[in-house]
Amino acid sequence: MGSGSVGTVETRSMTLPAPLPLEGGGVLPEVVVAYETYGRLNDEKTNAVLVCHALSGDAHAAGHHGGDERPGWWDGLIGPGKALDTDRFFVICSNVISGCQGSTGPSSIDPVTGRPYGARFPVITVRDMVAAQRALVAGLGIGRLNAVIGGSMGGMQALQWTVSYPDAVQRAVVIAATGTSSPQQIAFNEIGRRAIMTDPAWSGGDYLDRGEPEAGLALARMVGHVTYLSDESMHEKFGRRLQGREKFGFGFATDFAVESYLHHQGESFTRRFDANSYLYITKALDYFDLSVDGSLAAGLAEVTAKVLVVSVSSDWLYPPYQSQALVEALAANEVEVEYCEIASKYGHDAFLLETGQLNYLVGRFLSRIEVRDVMTSGVPALETGTVLVEAARVMIDHGVNHLPVLGPNGALAGIVTSWDIAKAVAGGITSLAGVMTRDVITVGPDATVGEAAARMESHSISALPVVDEDKRVIGIVSSEALSRLVGRCR
Numbered sequence: 108m109g110s111g112s113v114g115t116v117e118t119r120s121m122t123l124p125a126p127l128p129l130e131g132g133g134v135l136p137e138v139v140v141a142y143e144t145y146g147r148l149n150d151e152k153t154n155a156v157l158v159c160h161a162l163s164g165d166a167h168a169a170g171h172h173g174g175d176e177r178p179g180w181w182d183g184l185i186g187p188g189k190a191l192d193t194d195r196f197f198v199i200c201s202n203v204i205s206g207c208q209g210s211t212g213p214s215s216i217d218p219v220t221g222r223p224y225g226a227r228f229p230v231i232t233v234r235d236m237v238a239a240q241r242a243l244v245a246g247l248g249i250g251r252l253n254a255v256i257g258g259s260m261g262g263m264q265a266l267q268w269t270v271s272y273p274d275a276v277q278r279a280v281v282i283a284a285t286g287t288s289s290p291q292q293i294a295f296n297e298i299g300r301r302a303i304m305t306d307p308a309w310s311g312g313d314y315l316d317r318g319e320p321e322a323g324l325a326l327a328r329m330v331g332h333v334t335y336l337s338d339e340s341m342h343e344k345f346g347r348r349l350q351g352r353e354k355f356g357f358g359f360a361t362d363f364a365v366e367s368y369l370h371h372q373g374e375s376f377t378r379r380f381d382a383n384s385y386l387y388i389t390k391a392l393d394y395f396d397l398s399v400d401g402s403l404a405a406g407l408a409e410v411t412a413k414v415l416v417v418s419v420s421s422d423w424l425y426p427p428y429q430s431q432a433l434v435e436a437l438a439a440n441e442v443e444v445e446y447c448e449i450a451s452k453y454g455h456d457a458f459l460l461e462t463g464q465l466n467y468l469v470g471r472f473l474s475r476i477e478v479r480d481v482m483t484s485g486v487p488a489l490e491t492g493t494v495l496v497e498a499a500r501v502m503i504d505h506g507v508n509h510l511p512v513l514g515p516n517g518a519l520a521g522i523v524t525s526w527d528i529a530k531a532v533a534g535g536i537t538s539l540a541g542v543m544t545r546d547v548i549t550v551g552p553d554a555t556v557g558e559a560a561a562r563m564e565s566h567s568i569s570a571l572p573v574v575d576e577d578k579r580v581i582g583i584v585s586s587e588a589l590s591r592l593v594g595r596c597r
């Protein structure tokens with residue numbers, strides 16, 4: 108994969124057109140969503156990819172803000188020639204609601220009181236975050252996402268999209284995530300929240316004019332950070348190295364490099380994150396559970412998107428078994444799902460660090476050519492009452508060998524080929540009904556060309572009508588079109 112950059116970018120914001128009803132009850136009256144976009148939306152508006160961020164992420168996923176050295180948090184995957192190829196896709200990333208990087212959250216002004224919400228901000232769920240994204244995407248004029256992708260909490264949002272808005276998502280990539288938050292995940296989140304709320308500076312959440320509960324937030328981040336690493340990566344990164352000293356201090360000042368690193372992580376986090384947002388976002392994670400009556404398969408019953416699930420071998424916070432459970436639940440619903448466990452020593456953080464493996468997996472998943480990309484649309488069709496000679500004329504006039512036959516309701520009722528007509532002539536049959544094949548093998552527009560080719564081969568036929576959910580013919584895909592594709596790829 109190439110390594111182009113999307114260049115200089117800026118965060119924009121959209122005020123949603125309507126108040127947002129919330130899963131926990133009530134509404135968020137005024138909602139602003141901060142977002143960035145990279146690439147160009149095509150005229151058909153079919154190339155939009157939504158990137159969802161993790162707990163401490165933001166809308167700045169790629170490129171550089173003017174003057175900044177550091178690129179966006181997923182710059183390794185987004186850009187010309189990368190997995191989220193901005194020459195092909197229109198990539199959107201937004202800050203979640205309840206966050207603190209431009210979207211409405213606890214530090215926003217409550218329009219009712221004119222004061223910051225603080226802890227009076229309503230509790231938000233992942234479903235609410237996704238509902239706000241849906242409104243943003245609609246506001247950008249997009250009805251259906253080509254793909255939604257994210258790691259960790261971003262993966263949960265991607266999954267939530269497939270459940271909340273099945274018709275609005277073609278593909279989803281769920282990395283290092285889960286369908287149901289585990290007790291261990293909830294436990295670590297609660298430790299983080301307690302660290303913040305027991306810091307006297309938290310002041311019931313009303314600290315904005317007095318200064319953040321920095322000690323509590325830093326401690327929360329320190330605990331969180333350990334869960335993002337792995338035993339192996341910590342051995343490798345720190346070992347038992349001492350920090351700035353040759354010998355043990357035999358006191359409580361910093362001895363080890365790992366201590367110093369965690370202090371630094373905690374401290375720098377307080378400069379970019381809001382303590383109340385940390386409380387709200389971790390609560391949203393705790394509530395995340397897509398299962399219904401204990402069944403993940405039941406909770407995912409409406410999913411129609413194709414899904415790529417990726418786990419990380421050394422991730423003990425979102426262990427591979429959770430991804431595997433997702434895959435099993437999706438497969439039980441006959442959802443097209445692919446699974447890959449990437450081999451990495453980086454623990455949960457691998458979803459940000461293993462850009463090589465992720466570019467390969469995500470790039471391959473998203474670059475698959477689908478039937479809609481190669482089908483011929485606007486194909487002629489016949490009605491069931493058509494006489495055979497008329498069918499032959501339509502074939503000659505349009506230079507085609509396959510003609511779908513439509514029933515009175517406009518849905519596909521049969522297919523007739525030039526071979527059928529030859530057979531009819533040989534057998535003295537004159538009616539279309541006498542020769543057409545009623546049991547038609549079809550394909551959906553979202554199927555890959557590989558699936559279409561396999562279907563044609565297994566039935567020894569050379570064309571498949573492409574149909575929508577109502578069995579209306581929206582095109583035809585032929586083996587000829589597929590061979591042209593092979594020629595193109597040489």
Ligand code: SAM
Pocket residue numbers: 508509522523524526527543544546547548549567568569570571572
């Ligand atoms: N070369 C032929 C072709 O173009 O498909 C294949 C020969 S096969 C013996 C011909 C029969 O397959 C015909 O009776 C035709 O109606 C049927 N047929 C063609 N396409 C079909 C499809 N998509 N589904 C079901 N039957 C099909």
